[in-house]
Amino acid sequence: MRNQTQFIVELSKLAGNYSKLKKLTPKNETIFMVKANAYGHGLVEIVDFAYKNLGIREFGVASIGEAITLRKALIKEPFEIYVFSDLELGIKKCEEAYTDFRIIPVIANFLDLELVLNNKNFKFMPLFLKLNTGMNRLGFAQKDWQKLIQKLQEKNIKEIYHLCTHFSSSFYPVSENKKIEEQLAAFNNAKKLFRDNQINIKYSSVANSGAIEQGIGLAETHVRPGIMLYGPSCLERTKSSWSGESISRLSTYILDKFEIKKGESFGYADTKIDQDGVMLILPVGYGDGVTRNYRGVKISYKNQIGEVVGRINMDMIYLFFKEAKLESFKIGDAILVWGHDQKDVISIADIAGTITYEIFCQISLRVPKIYKI
Numbered sequence: 001m002r003n004q005t006q007f008i009v010e011l012s013k014l015a016g017n018y019s020k021l022k023k024l025t026p027k028n029e030t031i032f033m034v035k036a037n038a039y040g041h042g043l044v045e046i047v048d049f050a051y052k053n054l055g056i057r058e059f060g061v062a063s064i065g066e067a068i069t070l071r072k073a074l075i076k077e078p079f080e081i082y083v084f085s086d087l088e089l090g091i092k093k094c095e096e097a098y099t100d101f102r103i104i105p106v107i108a109n110f111l112d113l114e115l116v117l118n119n120k121n122f123k124f125m126p127l128f129l130k131l132n133t134g135m136n137r138l139g140f141a142q143k144d145w146q147k148l149i150q151k152l153q154e155k156n157i158k159e160i161y162h163l164c165t166h167f168s169s170s171f172y173p174v175s176e177n178k179k180i181e182e183q184l185a186a187f188n189n190a191k192k193l194f195r196d197n198q199i200n201i202k203y204s205s206v207a208n209s210g211a212i213e214q215g216i217g218l219a220e221t222h223v224r225p226g227i228m229l230y231g232p233s234c235l236e237r238t239k240s241s242w243s244g245e246s247i248s249r250l251s252t253y254i255l256d257k258f259e260i261k262k263g264e265s266f267g268y269a270d271t272k273i274d275q276d277g278v279m280l281i282l283p284v285g286y287g288d289g290v291t292r293n294y295r296g297v298k299i300s301y302k303n304q305i306g307e308v309v310g311r312i313n314m315d316m317i318y319l320f321f322k323e324a325k326l327e328s329f330k331i332g333d334a335i336l337v338w339g340h341d342q343k344d345v346i347s348i349a350d351i352a353g354t355i356t357y358e359i360f361c362q363i364s365l366r367v368p369k370i371y372k373i
């Protein structure tokens with residue numbers, strides 16, 4: 001039980017972000033990416049809300065384990081689950097999970113394709129394929145597309161349920177990013193190749209958040225947003241018009257406070273402070289996912305802006321307010337590490353030298369998740 005340090009998820013903000021997404025993608029179906037525990041926000045709670053309240057019917061995870069967790073928790077709900085990377089199709093009990101729980105693997109290599117095509121239990125499994133159009137991670141490589149078509153023809157397959165690819169750098173502005181155009185062109189070539197060989201493509205998708213924000217890849221039937229639905233824009237080196245709000249806030253409180261004078265030291269390693277001010281102790285640290293690279297992060301309290309200083313501990317951080325008055329801080333008062341303004345978590349990620357995805361994902365189980373509608 002922990003009452004004053006909480007990761008609070010406002011589900012109404014997810015609804016708000018989704019309706020903003022729909023304005024950008026009125027014609028597309030959504031595969032909501034909920035891997036890594038819904039980017040740290042709680043897999044089951046997020047999907048339950050998105051399915052029942054937002055009408056999202058398709059969800060993407062990374063591993064078969066995540067897919068099984070989701071199916072077992074929401075056993076009666078007939079939404080689709082796609083596993084995008086860690087399939088483990090070769091493991092018997094995983095293979096059975098796909099067919100028993102209707103979980104759809106995204107096939108990205110010939111080994112898995114053979115397993116699926118030669119297993120009669122997969123006879124009615126929709127064929128979801130991933131192509132490598134230049135990112136060079138997972139997916140059938142361009143040089144193998146002809147061979148892929150041949151394999152499908154040998155098995156008399158006339159339709160691909162869903163064809164997808166993934167962009168390597170959709171978070172960079174399209175204007176200075178030839179790669180995204182090359183990948184799109186390659187994907188269009190692939191679609192033509194399948195159709196020229198009498199293989200129909202029922203659905204297709206290419207766009208993750210960066211692409212959607214820039215209006216790229218919306219000609220396909222589906223989009224696959226992740227981070228933008230949790231709030232922040234993911235564009236780098238350019239301004240975004242995405243006005244999503246962080247669906248979470250990380251709330252903690254003032255555990256203790258003291259005055260500190262220039263030249264005095266505090267905490268592990270006897271770090272010296274170089275100005276007079278007030279030091280607050282907040283009861284979050286790397287054990288909560290407020291990692292050691294939070295040093296320098298700005299956190300505000302009643303219009304005063306403090307900075308995380310010194311060594312980050314497992315259970316506590318120091319928040320320093322220069323030239324502040326001790327009386328203006330009240331022990332027990334709530335403090336937000338980040339709030340719902342997407343700029344908060346983006347600024348933390350920038351200062352911590354990482355991306356918002358990681359800031360969300362790393363919040364640990366010690367911080368209770370609270371859901372509000």
Ligand SMILES: *Cc1c(COP(=O)(O)O)cnc(C)c1O
Binds near residue numbers: 033035084210224
């Ligand atoms: C994670 C993921 C996405 C979503 O990416 P965002 O940048 O979070 O929008 C889309 N497609 C695939 C295959 C993914 O793994």
